[in-house]
Amino acid sequence: MDAGFVVFAGLTVISASAAMSLRNLVHCALCLTVTFAGLAALYLKLNAQFVGLAQILVYIGAVAILIVFAILLTRSDEQTLRATILSPAWWVGVLVGVAVFCALAAAICSSALAKRPAVPPTPVTVENIGDKLMTTYILPLEVIGLLLTAAMIGAVIIAMQERRSR
Amino acid sequence: MNPLHGYLLLAALLFSIGLAGAVTRRNAILVLVGIELMLNAANLNFIAFWRYGPSPEALSGIMFVIFSIGVAAAEAAVGLALIIAIYRHYRTVNVDQVNSMKG
Structure with a gap:
């Protein structure tokens, strides 16, 4: 538990709760961006540089x-939003979140898995990742390419539907 | 306290914040943001378990997170397109007012 982890974890948690509780939607989006940046920093700290940079991208x-x-x-409409905060439904939602946490x-605290001693980080290069992607994980890679293409076409069709039918 | 403990607790906290936000907020965009936060908490768990797990040289955690990020990007694009289509139809993104399937 070092200082870097505490700083980035605090930043991530505070900006995530701000993103979920602020009233102005643009402020929510900005706080969400800070959360993503904090998570990217945590990935870099965990020696997963490729994932951290992919998270940023x-x-x-x-x-x-x-x-x-x-x-x-x-x-x-801000009026309805103002009425929902501190309402009974809001308290129930927060209570569900606290119960899940x-x-x-x-x-986590009772699990024996987390009591393992810390191991030194293994060096991971982009070459290793590319090698694995092109050999062991070639089928998931093709499937994800197909999924992204389908999602892109689907998003365009869904967003354009109304205009086409008129 | 073990470093893995810290990362797992942070991921649990992020997941709970995302869940509470997705349940309480009435704006469809913020519901989607809550779901994104939950996905990110799961990704953090994968990376933490990979880093402190028994065989880090297998790269399985990193691979899972790379594919998970790809799926999350597709989900965000389709989800926001759906929200915009709903907004065109109902003139609102409040999930309480979008309550009929026929329209």
Whole structure:
């Protein structure tokens, strides 16, 4: 448990809770971006450089921008939002979240898996990852390519449907 | 306290925040943001278990997270396209007001 972990974990948790509780949607999107950046830093700390940089590219570069676009293209009514916070349904939702965290934390703290001694990090190069992707994981790689193509075509068709039918 | 403990607890906390947000917020975009947070918490678990697991040279955690990020990107694109289609139809993104399948 070092200082870097505490700083990045605190940043991630605080910005995640801000993203889920702020009223202004643009502020929520900005806080979400900070959460993704904190997670990318944690991946880098865990010696998974490729995943950390992929997180920055995909989440900060694409998903956050998509969410900002969706916020700008839609209009939310602040009046109803103000009424839902601190309502009974809101308390029930928060209670469910706290209960889930307590259950997970109890399971983690009582598990023998986490009591293993720390091992030195193994060096991982992009060459290793590419090698694995092209040999062992070639079928999942092809499937994910197909899935992304289908998702891209599907997203365009779903978003354009209304205009085409008129 | 073990470093793996810290990462697992952080992932559990992130998952709970995402779950509470997805359940409580009424804006469909923020429900999607909550789901993204839960997916990211799962990814953090994969990486933490890979780093402190018995055989890190197999790279299985990294591979799973790479594919998981790909699936999450597809999910976000389709989800936001659906939200925009719903907004065009109902003129709202409040999930409480989108309550009929016929429209």
